[in-house]
Amino acid sequence: MSRPEEVIRTPSPSLTPSEQTKKQRRRKALRENLTGYAIISPWLIGFLILIIGPMIVSLYLSFTNYDLLSSPNWIGLQNYVNILTNDPRFIQSLKVTFIFVFVSTPLKLIFALLLAMLFNTGRKGTGLATTIYYIPSIIGGSVAIAVVWKQMFGRSGAINELVTSLGFTGVNWIGNPDTALSVLILLVVWQFGSPMIIFLAGLRQIPMDLYEAASVDGANAITKFFKITLPMLTPVIFFNLIMQTIGGFMTFTQSYLITGGGPMDSTLFYAVYLYEVAFQYLRMGYASAMAWILLVVIGIITLILFKSSKYWVYYESEGGR
Incomplete structure (x- = not known):
C-alpha cells in the first residue's frame, strides 16, 4: 500500500523590520x-x-401634499411652483427678512466692534x-425679553412715556407698519455681545509692534484703525458676518x-410664515418646500x-490678499 504524498508547505517569508514597523503604525x-x-x-x-434624518424626511415631504392627518400624497414640484409663482405672502416674508438681515447685521457688527475697541484699552473695570454688555446676547432671544420689549414699545409703554415727557407725541411703535420692523431690528442690534467677545479676542491678537511702528511714522488713531486694526480684523469680521447673517435669516422669536408678523405683514419674517404654514394651516409639505x-x-x-472674501479678507499667513 503506497503512502500518500506529503504536502510540502513553503514557510512564509518573515517580515522585514521596516514592514513590521509599518504594520504596527497601521494598527496604531x-x-x-x-x-x-x-x-x-x-x-x-x-x-x-436628529439632523440628517429629519432633513431627508423634510426633502421627501416637500414633494408631497401632507397635512399631518393623512398619508403624504406625492405631487412632485407643485409646492415649489406654487411658492414661487402664486404666494404673495412668501414674497413679502422674503422681502421683510432680507431688509431685516441686511440692516441689523451691519449695525450689530459696528456696535460690537466699537465696544470691543473700547474694552480693549485694558482699563480697570x-x-x-464686558460681562454686563454680553448679558443681552444670552437673554435677548428669550420669551421674557420679547414680552418686556413689547410692553416697552406699546402704546402706553416706557418709550412713549419718555417721548411724551420730552414734549413729543407718542407713537404706536408696534402697531405702525412704518416703525414695527425698526423695533425688532433695534432688539436684535441690542444683542451684540456675542460678536463683541469675538472682536475683542481678535483685537488682542494684533501685535502691538505694528501700532508702535505706526506711531513712530506719525500715524494718528484714525490711520491706525484703517491701516492696521481693520485689515488685521478682517478674518474675524468675515466670521461674524457669516454667523450673524445665517442667524438673521432664522430669526423667529422676536417677530412671533x-x-x-403684523401689522399688515410688515414684520412677517420667513421663519414666522413657515411656522404658520406648518402648524396653523397644517400644510407640512408646503412648509418643507419653504x-x-x-x-x-x-x-x-x-x-x-466666501467668494468675495478673497478681495477683502487679509490672512497674515498668506501674505494678505
Missing part, C-alpha cells in the same frame, strides 16, 4: 481612529438621527463691563411674540460671501 492608527469615532459617537448618532428654499437662499448668500 486604526486604534486611534476607532477611539476617536467612539468618543464622538454620541454626537455622530445624534447628528444622523473693563472685564465687568412681539408683533405676530424650508428647503430658505436653505438654498442661505447657501447662495454664504457662497457669495
Whole structure:
C-alpha cells in the first residue's frame, strides 16, 4: 500500500523590520481612529438621527401634499411652483427678512466692534463691563425679553412715556407698519455681545509692534484703525458676518411674540410664515418646500460671501490678499 504524498508547505517569508514597523503604525492608527469615532459617537448618532434624518424626511415631504392627518400624497414640484409663482405672502416674508438681515447685521457688527475697541484699552473695570454688555446676547432671544420689549414699545409703554415727557407725541411703535420692523431690528442690534467677545479676542491678537511702528511714522488713531486694526480684523469680521447673517435669516422669536408678523405683514419674517404654514394651516409639505428654499437662499448668500472674501479678507499667513 503506497503512502500518500506529503504536502510540502513553503514557510512564509518573515517580515522585514521596516514592514513590521509599518504594520504596527497601521494598527496604531486604526486604534486611534476607532477611539476617536467612539468618543464622538454620541454626537455622530445624534447628528444622523436628529439632523440628517429629519432633513431627508423634510426633502421627501416637500414633494408631497401632507397635512399631518393623512398619508403624504406625492405631487412632485407643485409646492415649489406654487411658492414661487402664486404666494404673495412668501414674497413679502422674503422681502421683510432680507431688509431685516441686511440692516441689523451691519449695525450689530459696528456696535460690537466699537465696544470691543473700547474694552480693549485694558482699563480697570473693563472685564465687568464686558460681562454686563454680553448679558443681552444670552437673554435677548428669550420669551421674557420679547414680552418686556413689547410692553416697552406699546402704546402706553416706557418709550412713549419718555417721548411724551420730552414734549413729543407718542407713537404706536408696534402697531405702525412704518416703525414695527425698526423695533425688532433695534432688539436684535441690542444683542451684540456675542460678536463683541469675538472682536475683542481678535483685537488682542494684533501685535502691538505694528501700532508702535505706526506711531513712530506719525500715524494718528484714525490711520491706525484703517491701516492696521481693520485689515488685521478682517478674518474675524468675515466670521461674524457669516454667523450673524445665517442667524438673521432664522430669526423667529422676536417677530412671533412681539408683533405676530403684523401689522399688515410688515414684520412677517420667513421663519414666522413657515411656522404658520406648518402648524396653523397644517400644510407640512408646503412648509418643507419653504424650508428647503430658505436653505438654498442661505447657501447662495454664504457662497457669495466666501467668494468675495478673497478681495477683502487679509490672512497674515498668506501674505494678505
